Amino acid sequence: MKKIKIIAVLGIILAAPIFIAADHVDAPGVAGSSADIADFYAFEPTEGSDNTVFIVDVQSNVLPDLTYGEFDEDVLIEINIDLDGDLVEDQVIQAIPRDGIMYFFGPFSPSSTGLNSQIDTNTALGSVEISSNTAITSTTSNGVSLFAGPRQDAFYFDFVRFNQVIAPTAEDKSGFNVPGTDTFDGANTLSIALEVPNSLLGTPTAQNVIGVPVYKTWVTTNRKQ
Template identity: 65%
Template sequence: MKNKTLLTGLGILALVATLLVAADHIDAPHSMGTSADIADFYAFEPTVGSDNTVFAVDLQSNVLPDLAYGTFDENILTEINIDTDGDLVEDLVIQAIPRDGKMYFFGSVAPSSTGLNGMVMVNSPLGSVDISTDTAIVETTEDGVSLFAGPRQDAFFFDFFQFNAVIGGMAPEGFKPAGDPDSTDDDDTTAVDTFDGANTMSIVVELPNTILGETTAMNALGLSVYKTWVTTNAKQ
């Protein structure tokens, strides 16, 4: 695999403590419906007090069960950017790019350049995994890094139709949020997950914090965190 110059297509930001989520579903016209379209980004400890961090990137959020699964575009590089000193400039990068049915991961290392342009860091391999189809495949390396790439059910809960009704001033009388003890499954005033059963194309990395190193970045609560965001980069 040769180094390739890439151009950022879309990015989203999340600050990591225990679990923080950013959502950005199908609203980028030039990337909508492709694996360049970032839907959600999750970063969290797999268990409380764990010495590992999980990064989960959901792409192409409109993959429905009755349609063919999408595929990862081989011209798209996904980058997980990690800020360790609080200046919102990436100090470390984890990269993922597909080739011939496998997802290849690189990092976590300092990028050769920050901002919009990036290079595939072929000299810093993290591991690879077969892209899953019907059965989930997880590869764990000798360094304790677990990798996954493939379709997963969309974890984002959103009542799209009630949202449109609310912002249009047409919410039904007595509307109850999901989980309301007075709501019932057949109550048309109860929130429902419009995208239940829909899928995304997901990239997941779990790795020891020793690979990420120390962080001095702080969140609003004064907790030490990794500040992290995702970009999808298209080959020039």
């Protein structure tokens, strides 16, 4: 079994199944690189579907009119899935770029959990050309759909007004403007997206607020050491 060791977790964001935190260039150690996690989404593509969609947004630039960067070949993106409720990953899906192609591995049960990760090349899931101006997708023989490339940032936030409200010297702390101005309008992220049959993931053991079974899942970025 050939494995490539990747260590040093750089960023993390949780979702169960709706994201509860987000990072947009406010993590100094990873800002300006594709190790900076912006958002993570996990959802059913349609009601009652037997598939789950995972979308991970990482980014190099978030301000409008700035060009997006490129996926870092030393950064591994890992989607972690907890199946027994102990908040430790039981299945992982990994993505890493090489020469304009995004390679995916998994889902597999990792031999080590937490801060250290290893790519098990025997669990190759599929690959897709990293898109540029035109979106490119691929579908594997077992029904997994894959995408990697730049997308418009879906995050809506009035960052300028936020700084005005929380600044110690701000005179006007009356609150946010309605509807406000979307600082991220026109900004780009680098995204990976997968639609995966649930039969490959295992049985979900959690439920959302309306009683629908869901996966406890989170994403990390790890840099090769």
